[in-house]
Amino acid sequence: MNEMRPSPVRSGASVAVALIFVLVLLFAINWAGSFLKPFALALFIIAVTWPLKSRLQRFMPSMLALALTLLSTIIIFFAFTMLVVWGFSRVATTFIGAAWQLQVAYQELTGWLSSKGITAATSLNDVFNVGLLVRTLQQITGQASTTLSFWLVVLAYVALGLAELDALRGKIDTLHNPQMAETMLRVARATSRKFARYMLVRTEMSALTGFLFWAVATILGLDYAVEWGVIAFALNYIPFIGSVIATVFPAAYGVIQFEHWQTALALFICLNLIQFTIGNYVEPLVSGSLLSISPFMVVFSIFFWTFMWGLFGTFLGVPIAIALLTICEETPSLAWLARLFGRAPPAETPAQRAVLELPAPDKKG
Template sequence: MRMARARILDAGIGLIGLAVVLAAMSIASSVFAPVAFALFLIALLWPLQKQLQAWMPRLLALAASTLVLVATFVAFVSLIAWGFGRVARWVIVNVGRFQGLYDRMAAWLEEQGIAVASLWADHFNVGWLLGPMQKLTSQVNTTLSFWVVVLVYVILGLLEVDGTARKIEALPNRTAVHVLKEGSAQTGARIRRYMAVRTLMSLLTGALVWIFAVAFGLPLAREWGVIAFALNYIPFIGPFIATLFPTLLAMVEFESWQAVVAIFVGLNVIQAVVGSYVEPRLSGTALSMSPFVVLFSIFLWTFLWGLSGTFIGVPITVAVLTFCAHHPDTRWLAVLLGSPDDKGTDVIEPTPRLESRTG
């Protein structure tokens, strides 16, 4: 009885501590979010940095790695700005067609005797479509300082990776050494595999959306392909947005509602096949999380850090569960929240020799 009460008390204290940590991360997001992004990018860049250091001076290798990072970032942002910018201009040019669609919908609702139809017609206009695009543009413009801070952290972090590894190896607690070394190595490997598969699936999704849009005669086919490619990096939320926008455009482009339904269904089939069938078979144990945990982590980190949390929420959760899997006291949490098909066999448990030397 006393042991049960102690366990309940420990669980309560743990939940309170977790709530305090999450609240601190939300309040101090300007401090923690750049660090999280920097660690994520260091995990991606370190293999390149390590290979370059093998045959050139470390500072020169660091400059080359930084140049690769900046060039990739600029190219990605340019693609997003080009795609959404072209769509926004098309919407502005065809604003009358969208307003006409809203008027027809309002008239149809009035014919059905729905009382809110007049309120819909008065307040729901094309500005609701331009709002999210303008907000996205504003978000990009106001986060320049954020990315500058992230870049500084990445440069400093790449310089300190080797030194940090030596410090970890010198720790007296061998279980802590095992958890930090193996957890860091496996976290980096899983994040790199996750991003490689995500990039490949984003390219496939963008190509299929472009081909589908061309086949149906949907305007801005290339732009929809680029947008689908970029938004596919954001699980669940990104594919939904990439499906919604072309469907809204199809509603004013085609007179037939059957064509609109066909476009909506076709885009969702592409997203479902690539995201739910092809990608899991390529990623293997890279994600090692149940779909429920993936979705929860996306919404949790979006709530805490906004758009940046939406992108990095899954990698953060991957890292947390990977470290948990390498410690005997927290391995149960990684197994419980892991993929239903993952039995945790890839996790290296501490050896008896390491446990006996734990200080």
């Protein structure tokens, strides 16, 4: 007896409907970005802080554990923000006041290129669009005015989400489909573990990058060596874009400070070597394949979510990809996507599982 197979017309219609659904979904995500960005960031923070709250609930009531978790999150964020503001404010005034020296250095470079038969613009004004710069500064100023309200919304989401975790887990346990309930809990635990590992590796690599930037700046005699190290540490949390900014600014300042362009070029090369080595060799070696995500998916996620949500998308791109691939791993019909865009995680030792496994919530009120 011949098996029933879908006709080519029906298969083509299914593909077309799926593509239309994906396009409509992407349009909706982009259109609702102002609402979804704080919500997505709050989910990420909840996933990272969930283990801390669960461990605190072993020794104290859940409300006190919630309060301490929120307080720790606020303190860390405030300290990080003050560190970034201190680093940028220290170098900004000197950098802007001596920016005219960049014009002089640029004219010397164009003169040298002209002597070699290479035509280049003779003024930085021919390279940079001043109107675009003014509009960019206006956009940054406008975003700065909404920063406080944005983070207040995120904090409200985090507080409500952490408070509802135990109740949500109880609701999941009462589902009539035990297999679905177990899958949901397993996805939540795995995603939280991977987010924690992602942030741990990011912090370690950022600290290493900041230290090496400070060391190179000190050796070459660049002013504000500590500040450049702090800026590199902070910007390294933003994949690709942060690394580029952290390299270009100290190199440009080196053009202003040093009399010889060779020293500034050496600084630029050293800083790029640091970023390239850490980003392409050290960080993948440290994190291994625990995150189960391919390098292609990492790059695609960063650029795609940057296009969708701007700077917040740059930061959240990899966590979103990690979460989606974790869901695919636990869904039989989508497991092929996890195998295609992920990597098989290494076997965890009992000690690693004891550290990363989330404890059961305490019933204390």
